[in-house]
Amino acid sequence: MRKSTMVSLLICSFLMSNNPADAWTHNIVLGRPTNQSITASVMFDTVAVFYLEYGTQSGLYSAQTPVFNAQSNTPEEVEISGLSGDTKYYYRLRYSVSSSTPNTTGAEHIFHTQRAPGQGFTFTVEADEHLYDKKGVASLYHLTLANQLADNPDFMLSLGDIFGDDHEPFTITSSALDTLHREYRPFLGEICHSVPFYVCLGNHEGENDYYQSINPPYNLCYYGTQWRKFYYPNPFPNNFYSGNTTIEPYGIGYPENYFAWTWGDALFVVLDVYRDQNDTAAKPQGWNWSLGDPQYFWLKNTLESSNSTYKFVFAHHIRGQGRGGIIPAYLYEWGGYQNANGNYTFPIRRPNWPKPIHRLFVDNGVNIFFQGHDHLYAREVMDNVVYQEVPMAADSTYEIGMLANASAYTADTLPGSGHLRVNVQPSCITVDFIRAYLPADTLGGMHQNGENAFSYTIGNCLPTEVKNTSQIFEPGVYPIPAKETLYIQYPLRDNQTALAGLYDINGKLISSVNIMKDFYATPLDISSTAPGIYVLKILAGNYSYTKKVVITK
DSSP: OOHHHHHHHHHHHHHHOSOHHHHHHEEEEEEOOOSSOEEEEEEESSOEEEEEEEESBTTBOOEEOOOEEEOTTOOEEEEEOSOOSSOEEEEEEEEESSSSSOOEEOOOEEEEOOOOTTOOEEEEEEBOOOTTTTSSOHHHHHHHHHHHHHTOOSEEEEOSOSSOOOSSTTTOOHHHHHHHHHTTHHHHHTTTTTSOEEEOOOGGGOOSHHHHTSSTTSSHHHHHHHHHHHHSOOOOSSSSOEEOOOOBTTTTBSOOOSEEEEETTEEEEEOOSSTTOOOOSSSOOGGGOOOOHHHHHHHHHHHHTOOOSEEEEEOSSTTSSSSOSHHHHTBHHHHOBSSTTOOBOHHHHSTTOSSOHHHHHHHTTOOEEEEOSSOSEEEEEETTEEEEEOOBSSOTTSOHHHHHHGGGOSSOEEOOOEEEEEEEOSSEEEEEEEEOOOGGGGTTSSOOTTOEEEEEEEEOOOGGGOOOTTOOOOOEEEOSSBSSEEEEEOOOOTTOOEEEEEEOTTSOEEEEEEEOSTTSOEEEEOTTSOSEEEEEEEEETTEEEEEEEEEOO
16 A cells, blocks of 8 residues: 555544544543553543553453543543563553443554664654644644654654743733643644653743743743643653653642653653753843753763764754754854854853763764754754754644744755654664645645655665655765865766855855865865855756855854
8 A cells, every 4th residue: 555545544544533432532642651661641521430451462452450530631640561671562441431330442552662772663753833823723733643643653752832822921821721731632642642742842831940930830831831741741750761850849840841761772862941041031042041050961961871873852942042053053052152253152151061062962972953943844964963953743834934944044944844754773864854735735736745855864774774765965064163174075976077166145256166076075275264154055967055154263
């Protein structure tokens, strides 16, 4: 069966439901998977009794949980423990909404415990759902979720701006925050019954120091934290996950805002770029923004102590605000520079920190930093670290981020909505941008729901592991920022020649060089070029490539 057909069938089954009772009476959101356990957050829209039965073969359930009494719209967190590592499990819900004996059978779902090293797996990433303020459209979000379910991922991450809303931060009530968090349950329940869910906080969640300090606990930060934890089981520090060990007052406990774990050959690190700033501004700028000492040194220790082959870091955005990827990564706490002209002030500004965040990534082999916030697809590379912007999950215009924020990026910017599919194998990583399209937007034949818009690999993929035969090669341009010499790598074919030109922001040609050696780095002398932001253009036959370059002194 063609994958596009399979996805269509999945979408139909999800929107119509094979079991109408499942669709209307409950939803399940999985979270906190480990090597021997998983948490199922089960919520009914009425009073019910239930238990879960599970096993390692489809249709055969050798174990079951205790019976739980559920109240209306009140999740029950059921921890299924004593499981085997690197194992696929099948489970189903047994419940009743009208008697004291569970007598209704729910649909069969699946989950997988922690993968062993050497075992391949897939995970997905989405960002900026924005259904709460109507930037995101529910009908398109259904399709993005269905596309992810078709990828059969071990888990999914959202990079924030899920639950908002901080547009009226000083008047919003606990009841309003309860509603905003609860309203996402039916959506996530469409796939998170079989795809464990991780929350990475965005700016519109409002869980930051500024709001936290105002009339506690009667504020946006504490209300948001309370209801997020109530409805969604994020990790907290234990013998499987590391993370924020702070016990917050007013019944919050662990805030479950940053955490890390290993899965197969990969380390996963989720940052919170808002809560631990110790700054009184609503949107700290420049050096006033900070991860805070506890989170920084936790990040440093987590990266340095990991021997995982691959390392992934996730946050809503670099420093929480602003736009762009590698350009802001060059500055302040993240990169150490005061400005684009090369004034390195990190030792003065962070005297007790050994190195900037980006240098932590480089020195410890971080492969990809995933972020959202800017509402488009963009991929940049700096010092062999991929800065990956994740597109909106449900923008029905497909253009919000491109129109507003594409100029903040230096390479590989694309419009569209959807998610990222990441396949991790022992030999390589493959990252695919899977677009979601409403049916009316596919009638012209130019696009189809579930299409792979951009694909790239890291590592040594065998031919059988390449998922996109139209894989795009990006020329190597380094270092960025550059001082004396800029090196350019481009794979020349047969007798092909290529020309690289460096232009200022007004389009004036500053210098150029002919690229003559296949896969060897061609140097471009920039020793006499003034510091600033420039554009490098490569022309080779019908191929052209453009990249922003930062030059410092």
